[in-house]
Amino acid sequence: MRVAMIGTGYVGLVSGACFADFGHTVTCIDKAVDKIDALNAGDIPIYEPGLQQLVAKNVAEERLFFTTDPTEAVKNADAVFIAVGTPTRRGDGHADLTYVYAAAEEIAGLIEGFTVIVNKSTVPVGTGDEVEAIIARTNPDAKFAVVSNPEFLREGAAINDFKRPDRVVVGTDSDAAVKVMRELYRPLYLNETPIIVTKRRTSELIKYAANAFLAVKITFINEIADLCEKVGANVQEVSRGIGLDNRIGAKFLHAGPGYGGSCFPKDTLALARIGADANVDLDIVNSVIEVNNRRKGRMADKVIEFLGGDVSGKTIALLGLAFKPNTDDMREAPSIEIVSRLQKAGARIRAYDPASMKEAEQVMSDVLFCDGPYHAIENSDAVVIVTEWDQFRALDLDRMKSSLKQPNVIDLRNIYEPDYMIERGFNYTSIGRAY
Numbered sequence: 191m192r193v194a195m196i197g198t199g200y201v202g203l204v205s206g207a208c209f210a211d212f213g214h215t216v217t218c219i220d221k222a223v224d225k226i227d228a229l230n231a232g233d234i235p236i237y238e239p240g241l242q243q244l245v246a247k248n249v250a251e252e253r254l255f256f257t258t259d260p261t262e263a264v265k266n267a268d269a270v271f272i273a274v275g276t277p278t279r280r281g282d283g284h285a286d287l288t289y290v291y292a293a294a295e296e297i298a299g300l301i302e303g304f305t306v307i308v309n310k311s312t313v314p315v316g317t318g319d320e321v322e323a324i325i326a327r328t329n330p331d332a333k334f335a336v337v338s339n340p341e342f343l344r345e346g347a348a349i350n351d352f353k354r355p356d357r358v359v360v361g362t363d364s365d366a367a368v369k370v371m372r373e374l375y376r377p378l379y380l381n382e383t384p385i386i387v388t389k390r391r392t393s394e395l396i397k398y399a400a401n402a403f404l405a406v407k408i409t410f411i412n413e414i415a416d417l418c419e420k421v422g423a424n425v426q427e428v429s430r431g432i433g434l435d436n437r438i439g440a441k442f443l444h445a446g447p448g449y450g451g452s453c454f455p456k457d458t459l460a461l462a463r464i465g466a467d468a469n470v471d472l473d474i475v476n477s478v479i480e481v482n483n484r485r486k487g488r489m490a491d492k493v494i495e496f497l498g499g500d501v502s503g504k505t506i507a508l509l510g511l512a513f514k515p516n517t518d519d520m521r522e523a524p525s526i527e528i529v530s531r532l533q534k535a536g537a538r539i540r541a542y543d544p545a546s547m548k549e550a551e552q553v554m555s556d557v558l559f560c561d562g563p564y565h566a567i568e569n570s571d572a573v574v575i576v577t578e579w580d581q582f583r584a585l586d587l588d589r590m591k592s593s594l595k596q597p598n599v600i601d602l603r604n605i606y607e608p609d610y611m612i613e614r615g616f617n618y619t620s621i622g623r624a625y
């Protein structure tokens with residue numbers, strides 16, 4: 191099949207490379223000339239394990255192309271994917287659809303023969319109808335079907351998520367479009383991945399409902415963690431105890447400093463707006479948003495409290511800044527709020543992250559970015575583990591202890607065992623584990 195992928199952001203690039211690896215001929219299109227030049231030179235603008243190799247392989251085998259000019263690729267395509275950004279619109283929580291609609295208009299004038307237009311961007315319910323209307327209006331002769339095909343990729347694990355998904359969701363009424371979609375995903379179909387065919391609006395809602403439900407799970411366990419601390423229980427054991435119940439499931443029950451990233455915060459907010467516009471109370475979603483926002487600041491309070499209520503003049507080392515490991519993404523990362531609150535309380539911040547320090551420089555000031563974890567820890571009064579990168583899981587504890595001015599460790603990801611840390615002479619605290 192011939193695929194045109196509009197947008198070479200995270201979703202477009204990963205999906206394009208994976209479809210090429212399935213054997214399809216894929217052209218990724220972006221207006222940003224420097225981005226396309228970089229991609230043609232083999233540089234990948236995002237940090238995603240395995241992506242560089244996958245792109246290089248498929249470029250070399252002449253199945254993957256990058257261009258700023260959509261004309262040829264869209265004209266010849268069986269399927270044109272819209273994978274452009276839908277950021278939160280300034281001032282309210284609605285998703286900004288400017289880029290989606292602009293892409294639809296551009297595609298309309300270029301398609302030839304029956305073409306499936308696939309929306310992969312995360313969009314409010316009804317956007318597919320609007321895309322359909324734009325195309326029909328712009329090119330009344332166009333033969334096309336608009337499909338919703340949401341993505342469920344996690345940053346840092348995106349290639350595996352694409353190639354071994356739990357399910358593929360295809361939202362359309364058109365049998366011809368379903369046929370094209372099945373052909374595109376055929377390698378998965380052979381692996382018996384469920385392909386769910388729904389109405390387009392249902393598919394659009396599935397994406398928001400999935401992200402919101404995961405955000406609910408995380409926020410729920412975070413509140414239970416707070417309770418554990420007060421009543422003398424252990425949240426990891428609670429997670430295990432409830433997660434082994436198949437109806438609940440073990441995943442996304444790790445308590446931590448609150449969810450961040452480019453998806454959960456944006457999508458929960460957008461879902462809340464969709465609810466408000468439809469006059470439906472989405473109280474759970476609304477309180478998840480509020481509880482999670484509050485939590486990030488409360489993590490700084492936890493650090494201050496643990497250090498005796500006053501951090502002014504103290505030096506605090508942060509290990510991990512990205513919103514989660516294996517990414518350089520700083521969007522909505524809890525570290526941003528933690529750093530800013532600690533600084534306001536008078537603390538000096540040293541920090542190290544294996545991938546996100548360049549990004550972090552854009553969103554935090556007066557932070558000493560260090561060369562490695564031990565450099566960050568040096569002469570600090572406390573170390574706060576904010577992101578659970580693997581390399582922080584097995585630090586040399588003796589070295590850490592002798593580098594610190596005070597052996598204070600605040601582990602916001604529960605990657606160390608409390609008893610062991612205390613035995614090794616640390617003042618240690620973590621999330622939801624009373625001892």
Ligand code: UGA
Nearest residue numbers: 341342343344345408442443444446449450451453513514
């Ligand atoms: C999320 C979804 O997991 C993907 O399925 C979805 O496709 C994607 O959003 C999207 O809409 O594009 P992602 O934002 O990359 O993926 O990251 P997650 O691994 O889901 O983590 C999100 C946040 O939740 C992180 O801050 C992470 O630290 C936090 N989290 C996750 C927890 O605090 N506890 C957990 O148990 C799991």
